[in-house]
Amino acid sequence: MNAVTRELVTAKALSRREFLRRLQAMGGLLLVADGLSIARAADAPKYGAEGMEHGTIDNPLVFIAVGDDGWVTIVVHRSEMGQGVRTGMPLIVADEMEADWTKVRVQQAPADEVKYGNQDTDGSRSTRHFIDPMRRCGAAARMMLEQAAALSWNVPVADVRAANHEVLHDKTGRRLSYGSLAKRAAKLPVPQASALRLKKAEEFRYVGKGGVPLVDGHDIVTGQAQYGIDPWFKDMSFAVIARSPVLGGTVKQFDGKAAAAAPGVLKVVQMPAPVAKATFHPLAGVAVIANSTGAAIAARKLLKIDWDDGANGSYDSDAYRASLQESAHKPGQVVRESGNLDTALKAAAKTVEAEYYIPHIAHATMEPPCAVARIIAGRCEVWAPTQAPQATREDVAKHLGISEDNVTVHVTLLGGGFGRKSKPDFATEAALLSQALEGRPVKVTWTREDDLHHDYLHTVSVEYLKAGVDVNGKVSGWLHRSVAPSLVTLFNPAADHESGGELGMGFINMPYDIPNLRLENPAASAHCRIGWFRSVSNIPHAFAVQSFVSELAASAGRDHRDYLLELIGPARKIDPSSLQDKWNHGESPQRYPVDTGRLRGVVETVTREAGWGKKFARGHGQGLAVHYSFLSYAAAVVEVDIDDLGQISIPRVDVAFDCGPQVNPERIRAQLEGAVIMGLSLAMFGEITFKNGRAQQDNFHQYRVMRMSEAPSDIRVHLMPFADWAMPLGGVGEPGIPPIAPALCNAVFAATGKRVRRLPIKDQARRST
Amino acid sequence: MPSNKTTGAFDGPADNDHTVSVAADPDLPLLWVLRDLLGMTGTKFGCGMALCGACTVLIDGQALRSCVIPVSQVAGKKITTIEGIGASPVGAALQEAWSEINVPQCGYCQAGQIMSAAALLQAKPQPSDADINAAMSGNICRCGTYTRIRSAIKQAANHGGANK
Numbered sequence: 001m002n003a004v005t006r007e008l009v010t011a012k013a014l015s016r017r018e019f020l021r022r023l024q025a026m027g028g029l030l031l032v033a034d035g036l037s038i039a040r041a042a043d044a045p046k047y048g049a050e051g052m053e054h055g056t057i058d059n060p061l062v063f064i065a066v067g068d069d070g071w072v073t074i075v076v077h078r079s080e081m082g083q084g085v086r087t088g089m090p091l092i093v094a095d096e097m098e099a100d101w102t103k104v105r106v107q108q109a110p111a112d113e114v115k116y117g118n119q120d121t122d123g124s125r126s127t128r129h130f131i132d133p134m135r136r137c138g139a140a141a142r143m144m145l146e147q148a149a150a151l152s153w154n155v156p157v158a159d160v161r162a163a164n165h166e167v168l169h170d171k172t173g174r175r176l177s178y179g180s181l182a183k184r185a186a187k188l189p190v191p192q193a194s195a196l197r198l199k200k201a202e203e204f205r206y207v208g209k210g211g212v213p214l215v216d217g218h219d220i221v222t223g224q225a226q227y228g229i230d231p232w233f234k235d236m237s238f239a240v241i242a243r244s245p246v247l248g249g250t251v252k253q254f255d256g257k258a259a260a261a262a263p264g265v266l267k268v269v270q271m272p273a274p275v276a277k278a279t280f281h282p283l284a285g286v287a288v289i290a291n292s293t294g295a296a297i298a299a300r301k302l303l304k305i306d307w308d309d310g311a312n313g314s315y316d317s318d319a320y321r322a323s324l325q326e327s328a329h330k331p332g333q334v335v336r337e338s339g340n341l342d343t344a345l346k347a348a349a350k351t352v353e354a355e356y357y358i359p360h361i362a363h364a365t366m367e368p369p370c371a372v373a374r375i376i377a378g379r380c381e382v383w384a385p386t387q388a389p390q391a392t393r394e395d396v397a398k399h400l401g402i403s404e405d406n407v408t409v410h411v412t413l414l415g416g417g418f419g420r421k422s423k424p425d426f427a428t429e430a431a432l433l434s435q436a437l438e439g440r441p442v443k444v445t446w447t448r449e450d451d452l453h454h455d456y457l458h459t460v461s462v463e464y465l466k467a468g469v470d471v472n473g474k475v476s477g478w479l480h481r482s483v484a485p486s487l488v489t490l491f492n493p494a495a496d497h498e499s500g501g502e503l504g505m506g507f508i509n510m511p512y513d514i515p516n517l518r519l520e521n522p523a524a525s526a527h528c529r530i531g532w533f534r535s536v537s538n539i540p541h542a543f544a545v546q547s548f549v550s551e552l553a554a555s556a557g558r559d560h561r562d563y564l565l566e567l568i569g570p571a572r573k574i575d576p577s578s579l580q581d582k583w584n585h586g587e588s589p590q591r592y593p594v595d596t597g598r599l600r601g602v603v604e605t606v607t608r609e610a611g612w613g614k615k616f617a618r619g620h621g622q623g624l625a626v627h628y629s630f631l632s633y634a635a636a637v638v639e640v641d642i643d644d645l646g647q648i649s650i651p652r653v654d655v656a657f658d659c660g661p662q663v664n665p666e667r668i669r670a671q672l673e674g675a676v677i678m679g680l681s682l683a684m685f686g687e688i689t690f691k692n693g694r695a696q697q698d699n700f701h702q703y704r705v706m707r708m709s710e711a712p713s714d715i716r717v718h719l720m721p722f723a724d725w726a727m728p729l730g731g732v733g734e735p736g737i738p739p740i741a742p743a744l745c746n747a748v749f750a751a752t753g754k755r756v757r758r759l760p761i762k763d764q765a766r767r768s769t
Numbered sequence: 770m771p772s773n774k775t776t777g778a779f780d781g782p783a784d785n786d787h788t789v790s791v792a793a794d795p796d797l798p799l800l801w802v803l804r805d806l807l808g809m810t811g812t813k814f815g816c817g818m819a820l821c822g823a824c825t826v827l828i829d830g831q832a833l834r835s836c837v838i839p840v841s842q843v844a845g846k847k848i849t850t851i852e853g854i855g856a857s858p859v860g861a862a863l864q865e866a867w868s869e870i871n872v873p874q875c876g877y878c879q880a881g882q883i884m885s886a887a888a889l890l891q892a893k894p895q896p897s898d899a900d901i902n903a904a905m906s907g908n909i910c911r912c913g914t915y916t917r918i919r920s921a922i923k924q925a926a927n928h929g930g931a932n933k
Binding site: 080081082083084213214216217218220221222223224225226227229230232234236238263264291292293294295297298364365366367368413414415416417418445447448666670671673674675676677678681699700701705706707708709710711712713714715 | 793794796797798800801802804805806808810811812813814815816817818820821823850851852855863864867868871872873874875876877878879880883898901902903905906907908909910911912913914915916917918919
């Protein structure tokens with residue numbers, strides 16, 4: 001997810017046109033890193049949060065309000081989609097300011113990056129980018145409250161201390177509540193960052209411990225939580241849209257008479273024509289606005305639309321797969337090379353090769369894309385479940401032809417995000433339809449069919465690997481070709497190579513100890529909207545590499561774990577730029593090297609905890625995989641039990657996870673548990689296919705998602721201990737996904753001897769009769 | 770616009786057990802009557818084909834998918850939604866267990882999950898794993914909270930919510 005946001009940062013810094021000119025001049029290769037270095041050639045490189053557009057804000061007056069009644073309100077400016085940010089971020093602030101969690105309220109920030117700092121909730125970076133600014137906010141607030149108490153008592157501030165929502169004067173036993181100090185404290189100057197006294201780790205009450213209920217837990221279980229689909233006004237209208245079934249298609253003509261005459265229908269409206277770049281622009285189509293969503297859905301069936309499919313009308317997944325395979329067997333653009341691969345392969349005692357296929361995957365958030373908008377006196381208000389509040393605001397303003405100052409984006413809870421809701425086309429749709437109704441409130445809801453047909457899909461990829469091994473099975477040469485359409489095509493349809501960010505997701509930055517190596521990225525073009533899906537290109541890269549390592553181990557007659565540890569090699573800290581990875585998730589290579597010791601650590605832990613090496617009956621087995629992504633290290637052991645009909649059940653999954661310091665371990669566990677299920681789900685069933693440019697899957701009967709009866713009942717998450725809080729944080733939301741699919745397929749091999757090289761597995765474990 | 774006056778009993782947190790009259794097309798699914806006409810948005814839309822369970826409500830105590838039930842079929846029946854389920858001992862026990870175990874991630878499917886679980890515990894106060902699978906497999910959770918949902922159902926059952 002980092003990739004495109006960085007590219008957008010670059011694009012904005014340069015102006016989009018200039019960015020694209022340079023992009024084309026570079027042939028699209030390594031465009032993120034190169035683009036950034038061009039954009040900021042005069043500056044020292046900015047990493048982490050400071051490299052993000054609008055950076056960070058650490059002003060306590062922006063994020064914290066203390067009421068006379070003692071309630072502390074903490075503003076969260078990142079979007080909550082289940083990862084726990086509305087609990088985790090306030091927990092950091094509350095701890096540093098010595099607030100009592102039971103007297104803390106949370107308020108969601110509207111879109112306003114100038115005020116709050118970067119709000120793009122993606123790239124597994126909210127906590128790692130904002131822990132320090134939030135700590136500074138909290139510490140500043142605490143010191144202001146202490147100062148206010150010292151002034152009230154006319155004592156030196158050094159003699160007072162804040163503790164659990166009060167300031168104490170130990171010498172006299174006097175105490176003042178935060179509520180009683182609020183007014184006075186708010187008038188004091190905010191301390192300089194250099195003057196802040198941050199807590200020592202041993203003083204933390206909540207950070208690293210958690211133990212607090214979810215901020216939205218009660219509202220969720222009582223049906224009061226407000227998602228993007230939930231705002232309701234008495235005079236509200238409800239819309240669904242028939243969108244072009246093919247990317248880039250247009251409405252030639254349409255007959256909306258029957259739909260307009262259907263029960264409850266208020267208006268039939270044609271959406272604007274598409275633009276050459278898909279971006280977050282709404283697709284072409286015809287909207288039906290009615291007095292209920294159900295009425296709009298029923299009437300939409302009566303629309304007669306004559307589509308012009310445009311250039312992508314022949315997109316066919318079978319043919320496209322064949323073209324990717326063809327490309328994968330020819331030399332492609334070399335993106336990293338060391339030693340002499342060709343010589344190594346010639347000299348090898350044996351070569352092993354394999355080709356893997358990973359299809360398009362749809363996000364299928366349980367809350368489909370949806371938004372509410374109204375326009376009053378030239379000012380537009382939008383309620384949207386958006387991961388990209390600022391882009392939502394900009395796009396709505398642009399499409400309505402009004403200034404951003406006249407657009408307010410209320411960020412609701414997200415009923416699942418997974419990257420889909422980083423693209424706010426749905427919010428723009430709502431704004432345009434409100435405009436069509438003279439500003440009255442309109443709710444746009446995507447049906448599940450709309451969601452699956454028009455998603456910004458996970459890319460589709462063929463990964464080809466070939467290795468030369470010596471007589472002991474040790475790898476002497478490694479060739480990996482990754483062929484996949486890039487999500488950069490959203491912004492530059494001509495892009496035909498993976499961007500630096502995509503390459504840096506487990507492909508180019510593969511850290512194994514191999515002397516002769518060549519990584520290639522042949523060209524591929526996009527024919528549907530490609531977008532980032534939770535963990536993005538790590539999915540195909542990890543699937544291919546981790547499956548292939550298992551194949552090499554089997555070929556050498558070696559235990560997979562032992563073989564994997566040898567391939568990783570000794571513990572060392574690798575500079576990502578030495579791997580040609582100039583991206584490194586936008587983080588400093590010095591601060592965030594690739595640490596093979598930590599990679600080994602999660603492999604050793606997960607295999608020990610899962611009882612690796614246990615003997616199983618035929619049809620039963622364990623599979624292993626490990627992957628580094630979003631600056632965190634994750635390893636999984638999946639256990640399968642496969643019956644004579646090839647039916648796979650998954651009794652247990654173990655995950656070892658090293659993300660450095662853990663702010664709210666309970667939510668980290670939850671994210672990992674969820675990643676296991678989502679990873680298994682995409683491996684077992686996840687596939688969107690195209691024919692005649694149209695996605696073929698309509699709803700959950702054709703796009704299967706794992707259900708409770710199919711899910712492992714025993715998921716064990718092993719969080720790795722961390723040295724201290726000086727260690728930089730890794731990401732949490734995404735890195736749990738990549739190792740799951742290969743671990744599952746390696747388990748299928750252990751149980752049956754069958755290799756699954758093409759996802760999804762579906763019935764591939766079925767024995768041929 | 771053709772409309773049919775349909776009457777049903779809707780539970781809600783503010784006004785439990787009251788009778789609601791609504792003017793709606795008889796074919797309009799109950800889900801949209803709840804959400805769009807009455808503004809009771811706790812019940813969620815997920816698929817429109819009874820495939821995901823997000824819209825589950827109790828109709829005379831039975832867990833059903835409101836996205837495929839025409840409103841004309843529920844005339845005179847007692848409908849319980851997530852907003853009202855906490856008034857029953859089973860519902861309250863489930864909500865408490867859900868909160869204690871921190872079941873939700875995004876939380877969007879959880880209303881439907883709790884409604885399915887409530888019908889299960891009403892019918893089987895001490896469900897087996899197989900019972901839980903059978904009752905809950907119509908409810909999809911994309912965040913993957915299934916292991917915690919199972920734990921929460923067992924905890925609610927063990928705390929005797931269903932027997933009160």
